[in-house]
Amino acid sequence: MNSPHLPPSYLLDPERARSAEDIARHLALAFAATAAERDHRGGTPKAERDALRASGLLRLAIPARFGGGGGDWPTVMRTVRLLATSDSSVAHVYAFHHLMLATVRLFSRPEQWQPWFEHTAAHDWFWGNALNPLDERTVARRFDGWREFSGRKSFCSGATDSEMLIASALDQDTRQLLVAAVPTLRSGISVHADWDNIGQRQTDSGSVDFERVRVEEHEILADPGPLSTPFSCLRPLLAQLILANIYLGIAEGAYQDARHYTLNEARPWHRAQVEQSWQDPYVLNHYGEFWAGLEGVRSLIERAAAHFEAAWRQGEALDEAGRGEVALAIAAAKVAATRVGLDVTSRMFDVTGARSTHAGLRLDRHWRNLRTHTLHDPVDYKLRELGEWALLQHYPTPSFYS
Structure with a gap:
């Protein structure tokens, strides 16, 4: 909350922050001062993303027993909406962060998602998206105990400046969709600054390349897997x-x-x-x-x-x-x-x-x-x-x- 790298207007006195919605409301007011200029500029809203990290809101949907804020989904949605009133790009990457955490929870076993939740809460990780199941250009090859992802994904909102990515690939042999959680800085992953659309200009929703990226079996979200039960759906x-x-x-x-x-x-x-x-x-x-x-x-x-x-x-x-x-x-x-x-x-x-x-x-x-x-x-x-x-x-x- 006291990072010297953040603009003073983005800092919030913890004594004044009674709830997640108070924090989101404060950030929305602060972001509004530069939203129009940043919309014109495009690119990554780095200071705003760091303000979200410092605010604790990235931990909101994580249960308290794993170090999170223990917020329910209606509360998370209200913080998304508050941020979107002034800066829908920042609201977008913030909301998709929570969507990626939910993806881990819904598609994987407790021994997978629980440590990821704990690390996210402890280090204020930002999760980005490289899932896009309609883009089938990324293919997975099977090796003994691991997979290799190669190809490109489009519409990868929030991948820039993230610590973790949810990525998908089609199994080369079975054409089954594989979803994995991998560190963004892993060797072979390249996040491109090629998003230049008329709107949502600071969501970094461009492309990500995977060049022979090693993905361990324990990073594959296969149990229960994508859309396999009513709950995962x-x-x-x-x-x-x-x-x-x-x-x-x-x-x-x-x-x-x-x-x-x-x-x-x-x-x-x-x-x-x-x-x-x-x-x-x-x-x-x-x-x-x-x-x-x-x-x-x-x-x-x-x-x-x-x-x-x-x-x-x-x-x-x-x-x-x-x-x-x-x-x-x-x-x-x-x-x-x-x-x-x-x-x-x-x-x-x-x-x-x-x-x-x-x-x-x-x-x-x-x-x-x-x-x-x-x-x-x-x-x-x-x-x-x-x-x-x-x-x-x-x-x-x-x-x-x-």
């Missing part, structure tokens, strides 16, 4: 819940920026015949729609998080129907977060006016970030899953995206 649902919370956080941040601009900077349209923009009935109508939409998404997301937490607590006792109910709750929340978020981040300019498009404000980053992120997997397929339930009473089929 919670992994993709956590990913979807994370996305929904990031989308809501972005929309809430856009709403807050629009409200501040409307109250302090915007000029009324001459035909409105009012002195202040906030007196314009059309402006008030827009804000009413924004608020109603956001309130609905908040309710759906809190409900989905509670469903997920209840399923998580069941552990291996979770059955397919229980998992299916969680999938439906999260899919509904994600569809709503996508639609309302895109609406708010686009229509915010209807209540702020032409001057708010000044490039220096970079208010367009909210839409760019959300538009980039909502293409992660098409919302049409979430609607199809919900339709199959609504009409046929079929639960979504587990996959890495549902």
Whole structure:
């Protein structure tokens, strides 16, 4: 908490930090001061990642008996959402860190995941992602007691400046998907700074090369393995819940920026015949729609998080129907977060006016970030899953995206 390498605004007096949400709220306010400039610059948010390390939030989802914060999933999701209101890139890599830890927990044996949890809590490790099951260019060869990973992975969010990676490869002989936890600095792993998209510009979601990387058998997450039980099938649902919370956080941040601009900077349209923009009935109508939409998404997301937490607590006792109910709750929340978020981040300019498009404000980053992120997997397929339930009473089929 007292690192001399962090900007003073990022440091938080431990006496003032009553909860994880207090810490996230403080960091969100601090990150907001530079978010627009960093969005323009792109690259790795190194100071912000170090602030997360120093804050203790990287330990939040780890049980207290392993040195962690012992937070439940609704609390983790609220910290993600708070960070996303000001900096959705930092929220993204932070949330995916917790997703990678959950992947270890769900796909491996206690003798594997428990030491990783302990080391993460003790050293504030950051976990990055090189899983991407749709990118099949990385292949694993079998040797006596170990595997060799070779190939490239794309969309590797948070791999830069991480201590550990969750990586996947296809077995050369069986074409089975293998998932492993490996140190990022291991020989043969190269993380590339080749992410330059219109949004989420500081997630380092570029590519990672694996050149004859040695992966030990105890680093393979094979028991129970990927998507092998209803409990292990919670992994993709956590990913979807994370996305929904990031989308809501972005929309809430856009709403807050629009409200501040409307109250302090915007000029009324001459035909409105009012002195202040906030007196314009059309402006008030827009804000009413924004608020109603956001309130609905908040309710759906809190409900989905509670469903997920209840399923998580069941552990291996979770059955397919229980998992299916969680999938439906999260899919509904994600569809709503996508639609309302895109609406708010686009229509915010209807209540702020032409001057708010000044490039220096970079208010367009909210839409760019959300538009980039909502293409992660098409919302049409979430609607199809919900339709199959609504009409046929079929639960979504587990996959890495549902």
